[in-house]
Amino acid sequence: MRTIIKYVVVDLVKSRIVLAYTFFLLAMSFGIFNIDENATKGIMSLMNLVLIIIPLVSIIFSTIYVYNSSEFIELLVAQPLKRKSLWMSIYSGLAVSLSLSFVIGVGLPVIIYDGSATGLTLIVAGLFLTLIFTGIALLASVLTRDKAKGIGVSILVWFLFTLIYDAIVLLLLFQFSDYPLEKPMIGITMLNPVDLSRILILLKLDISALMGYTGAIFKEFFGSVTGIGLSALMLFLWTIMPVWFSLKKFQRKDL
């Protein structure tokens, strides 16, 4: 298994896209920190970009990579290898490369300019998002045979989590504004890894007061040990479940 991971990572690191992605993240992070004198404000701006760009690049790039290496997968499936270790190697290879890009591109500047607990939360959240959306990409590409369709599904999933989900939540909030929705909101937030990451970072920034009563509820919940444990569990589940489903699917897939 280690052998294949090594080759996938070497292949990815050499491909200019991962390098370009790293440099883009680096330029973006340094740019933001240089524009804003205040590092906390910098973290805020960076967070908004990270929460959009990281899922997008992770899911699209991974989907395309899996489709493009379909013949390569075919070749390796004909070798004395377990399908499970082949699939997990591809996932690990993608996850390691994209995480590395993120750590270099965002983690490094954050540590240099900020280095606070908020910055660390941002890095951890970004890493989780990389893993989660790479996993979803694998699931999307194993479920659909057609490349264009698979990429379409990936883009849709990204749209769903970054835009549509929030729109639906806002709609619900306005429709049911007569009811106390603070507690259900916690549950709804938990179901979306992007929102969950955003809340976790925002709460570390100590600006929850700006979010009114909901903010206070959030602060109380996500500040507690149970809250943090539950959020970590949710992120963990989001990381594992898509990969696990994709693996089950891949093991029975005709190539």
Next chain:
Amino acid sequence: MIIASNVTKTFGKLKALDNVSVNCVKGQTIALIGPNGSGKTTLIKSILGMVVPDSGFITFDQHNILHDWNYRERIGYMPQIGRYPDNMSIAQVFTMMKDIRKKSAAVIDEELIEEFGLNGMMSKKMRTLSGGTRQKVSASLAFLFNPDVLILDEPTAGLDPVASEILKQKILREKQKGKLTLITSHILSELDDVVSEIIYMQEGKMLFHKSLEQLQADTGETKLAKAIAQIMK
């Protein structure tokens, strides 16, 4: 050595394999012949475990291949279209395959690499290679680990006459060593002096499995191409 029993596989409405039973014995060189879409590649892929049959089973040396993967150590497979990671060089592809098959790589057979002249272009990236050169790489990989069974899917498609002659000679040499070889090809004239058995498939069904002599006797033709044409009438 390889026995397929009542293997059936459907892709949606299409029946790619319909109750196919094959028995391949060590030392045979078998040609899988049939029109496009007759299920040749699907059969090969089922043997390799790349396609999971809906019903029926395949055994390799009396072991069911389902949930097994070790048996592939003994198979060299040359796919119809070989595509490799774009950023890897030829040398890296070979090193990777050797890495993966560490256990079975006791004897490395680099004859084809030399004969195809791949040694001179080892540092070339896979994406820059022509279709024919890729085929050469695929062929070299199939023979690299000196496997007991060779499965070649359209081996000469895309190869120039010189290269396909080299490959043919190699197949003949391996045949003499008593290996089982499965070949699919559309160019029947090429198979004449190589194969010993013919499996003819049509629309997912296996129409017959005969030795070459038997086929020649049945049809009264000495050339394989003519004999098959006779049958297709």
